[in-house]
Structure formats: structure tokens, C-alpha cells
Amino acid sequence: MTILCPxxxxxxxxxxxxxxxxxxxxxxxxxxxxxxLEAGGGSLPDLQLAHELARHREAARQAGxxxxxxxxxxxxxxxxxxxxxxxxxxMLVIGAHGQTGHARFLMGSTAETVxxxxxxxxxxxxxxxxxxxxxxxx
Numbered sequence: 001m002t003i004l005c006p007x008x009x010x011x012x013x014x015x016x017x018x019x020x021x022x023x024x025x026x027x028x029x030x031x032x033x034x035x036x037l038e039a040g041g042g043s044l045p046d047l048q049l050a051h052e053l054a055r056h057r058e059a060a061r062q063a064g065x066x067x068x069x070x071x072x073x074x075x076x077x078x079x080x081x082x083x084x085x086x087x088x089x090x091m092l093v094i095g096a097h098g099q100t101g102h103a104r105f106l107m108g109s110t111a112e113t114v115x116x117x118x119x120x121x122x123x124x125x126x127x128x129x130x131x132x133x134x135x136x137x138x
Contacts, residue, residue: 025064
């Protein structure tokens with residue numbers, strides 16, 4: 001089983017990776033972290049990009065997940081869906097943090113497109129929601 005988790009290094013990335021890592025560790029799945037470099041998107045310098053990927057990979061490993069990373073270049077939603085097809089994902093875990101336009105109030109345009117077009121089950125994680133879901137009960 002493979003869980004694909006696109007990350008953009010925004011403020012919610014750590015929470016998203018923690019949620020995806022917990023799911024992967026619990027299911028015995030591979031967690032594939034994907035970062036998409038968009039043209040004109042203000043991407044990180046190569047060294048900083050490598051450092052950020054390594055930091056999130058290590059956090060997921062500490063949570064018990066088997067982790068791989070990938071970097072793609074292009075339009076984010078299209079690249080995420082392409083990655084889910086190229087390396088068949090059983091589940092996609094994506095963050096919902098954009099608020100661009102009335103129709104996309106609760107999820108960003110990238111997340112909205114991915115949810116509609118992904119070839120697999122897609123879990124949309126709102127900021128703050130995974131902390132509650134990952135808390136032990138009882």
C-alpha cells in the first residue's frame with residue numbers, strides 16, 4: 001500500500017506529514033512525500049529544498065512510517081495526480097489551506113482539483129483537524 005502526501009512547506013506541512021505518517025505507520029504503508037516546483041512560484045534554493053524534504057522525511061520516519069520523497073516540476077494539481085498514477089497510490093493525503101474564490105472557500109484550488117481528479121481515495125486534512133484525530137482516546 002502507498003500513501004501519497006503532497007507538501008508545499010507551508011505552515012501546515014508539519015501537521016499534514018504527521019497525519020499521513022500516522023496513517024502509513026498504522027497501515028504498514030509506504031508514505032511518499034511529494035513537493036511540486038511550480039514555474040514562478042518562488043521555489044526554494046536546491047540546498048534548502050533538500051533540507052526541508054529531509055526534515056519532513058525524518059519526522060515521518062520517527063512516527064514509524066516507511067518514507068520516500070519525490071520532486072516534480074509543473075502545475076501542482078496536475079503533477080500530484082500524475083504522481084498518484086505513475087507510482088500507484090492507494091490513498092492521497094492533501095492539506096486544505098487555501099481560500100481563493102467563493103467556490104473554493106474551504107479548500108485551495110490545488111486541493112479542489114486533486115480531489116476531483118485523483119485516481120484514488122483522497123483525504124483532505126484541514127489545519128488543526130489532524131491534531132484532534134491523532135490524539136489517543138480513552
